[in-house]
Amino acid sequence: MRKTSIVAFLSLLLYTSSFAQLSRDQFSKLESALGETSFFNGHLAGFMLYDLDSQLVLYEKNSHQRFIPASTTKLFTLFSSLVVLGDSTQSIRYVRDGKTIRIWGAGDPSWKYKKFAQPAILKLLEPYDQVIFSDANMMSPAFGYGWQWDDYYYNYSAERTSLPIYGNLVQVKKVGNAPVVFPASFQPNVFPTQRTIRELERDFHSNKFYYNPNNFRAREEFIPFISSPELFMQLASEATGKKWIYQPDSLPSNHELLYGTPLFPILQEMMLESDNFLAEQLMLMVSDRLFQRLDTERAIEYILKTYLYDLPDAPQWVDGSGLSRHDLFTPRTMVALFEKIYRMMPDQQLFELLPTGGKTGTLENSYKAEQPYIFAKTGTMSNNHSLVGLIKGKSGKLYCFAFMNSNYPYKASEVRREMEKVMVMLRDMI
Structure with a gap:
């Protein structure tokens, strides 16, 4: 009984410390936006918000579940x-x-x-x-x-x-x-x-x-x-x-x-x-540089075993583009991968690569705001839509996030609208 109580206490301590930077009210708002009574309860949805400075997870929902990533796979290629x-x-x-x-x-x-x-x-x-x-x-x-x-x-x-x-x-x-x-x-x-x-x-x-x-x-x-x-x-x-x-x-x-x-x-x-x-x-060029042969499968295997061996959940990664429905990643793995990219590159170069809400690339017509706040890679195929990258809060601080959706029976535009509501709310609270 005493051992069980200690384990429970430590688990509670770890859980509360992970969310220490969100107030109870902020946490409740995210739960309402992503929980059982929300739009996202009608299909498989996963989310993680990560503080790049403190290296703490501020919020997660189904971040351990695997999703079809579509074009967010390109972050692995990047x-x-x-x-x-x-x-x-x-x-x-x-x-x-x-x-x-x-x-x-x-x-x-x-x-x-x-x-x-x-x-x-x-x-x-x-x-x-x-x-x-x-x-x-x-x-x-x-x-x-x-x-x-x-x-x-x-x-x-x-x-x-x-x-x-x-x-x-x-x-x-x-x-x-x-x-x-x-x-x-x-x-x-x-x-x-x-x-x-x-x-x-x-x-x-x-x-x-x-x-x-x-x-x-x-x-x-x-x-x-x-x-x-x-x-x-x-x-x-x-x-x-x-x-x-x-x-x-x-x-x-x-x-x-x-x-x-x-x-x-x-x-x-x-x-x-x-x-x-x-x-x-x-990915063929990566293979050529490593092995002097063009073999995407071998290149992926090498990258996973060397540079990405420490990801939270083993990715099922099969191509460079995300066209395959055999690609499967978890939100927390996407966040871990993105953090590696973030630590590798100067901020200005990274922002030049990422679609910017209301401004550039695949986000030109969504997440519009007077001050851009979403800088992220999109991924869409039938019944699957994901967004992975950076959100800038009203405080001016950057956070990493992964927002992944699979198996929904409606148009991707509807999912994007509901995602945008969540991201606007999040921007205003952090």
């Missing part, structure tokens, strides 16, 4: 990139052989994608008559484990490759009632159809594209193409003016490395716009 890649990408591993150069891609996503600085591929290839390309160092498949098959023609589901070009996407523009696509070599594969479709749609198994002239809108500006060695040889030859030949030889240990472009703009685009393609290629 952390991995920061600790492994340094300040630049690596584009190509290569061997010189007379007037021929043999190259292997290293995962760099920037070649002719968006407005990134371009790797010096043309300069590297200039002295050579032909290029022999190998993707034998690519171990990961084009699509990640647990990705949805019917996402194949959306731009957020571009294929993973060792040396992407154009982001592995076809660009679509509307001219009259018809689409014009780029690269132009895809144009002969664009066909009209009487199917009731409103966008240019790609065939599931081939790079054939279809549109209905009566309904075509061109709101989907980019569509993934199916990558293949033959197609890549064609696109790379057109882009460089050199003859490319596919020969899947193993990467020799004695080779040279072409470093690519500054890393920070790629990290910033991944975080602000939640670019899945960049996230996946970043």
Whole structure:
């Protein structure tokens, strides 16, 4: 009896000290907002508020439960990139052989994608008559484990490759009632159809594209193409003016490395716009830097065993972007991960990476306020929505939080509205 009483007393002491910085009234308000009588009791919801200065948990609700994180998974990719890649990408591993150069891609996503600085591929290839390309160092498949098959023609589901070009996407523009696509070599594969479709749609198994002239809108500006060695040889030859030949030889240990472009703009685009393609290629680059092979699964295993062995709950982490429904993280693990990132980076750099409520990225149209107070990564897929990052209280002090929701039967916009009510209340009380 005495031993039981001591254990109970110590447990109560630990519990009360954890919430020592919230008054009883503040604690009760959070309980009301997130507890049994709240909107969030209708589905699985988890929350943690953490004081970065005192390193105390101020409040938690279901922080030990695992949730599908969606794009908040990109925080794991961000952390991995920061600790492994340094300040630049690596584009190509290569061997010189007379007037021929043999190259292997290293995962760099920037070649002719968006407005990134371009790797010096043309300069590297200039002295050579032909290029022999190998993707034998690519171990990961084009699509990640647990990705949805019917996402194949959306731009957020571009294929993973060792040396992407154009982001592995076809660009679509509307001219009259018809689409014009780029690269132009895809144009002969664009066909009209009487199917009731409103966008240019790609065939599931081939790079054939279809549109209905009566309904075509061109709101989907980019569509993934199916990558293949033959197609890549064609696109790379057109882009460089050199003859490319596919020969899947193993990467020799004695080779040279072409470093690519500054890393920070790629990290910033991944975080602000939640670019899945960049996230996946970043994890391939992490693997390349560690093992000289492109293997996302192996890179994840290494990061978890070395840099993230001390997380509160073992993550189930399978991809770089969060497209997979097999990713499972707890709110308290997300807070622990975010604290690691927070301690690694200058505040100004971190704020440049994080979407800001009412201002930038995926939070541009939500959490609006005269003085921004939410700086966080969003994550959304069907029936799942999460937000992980920093909240600035009326006091001006920053706190870390993770707010995760799964298995709700309504629109994500409704969940976001209710989350915003909680975060406004929290901002005003801390």
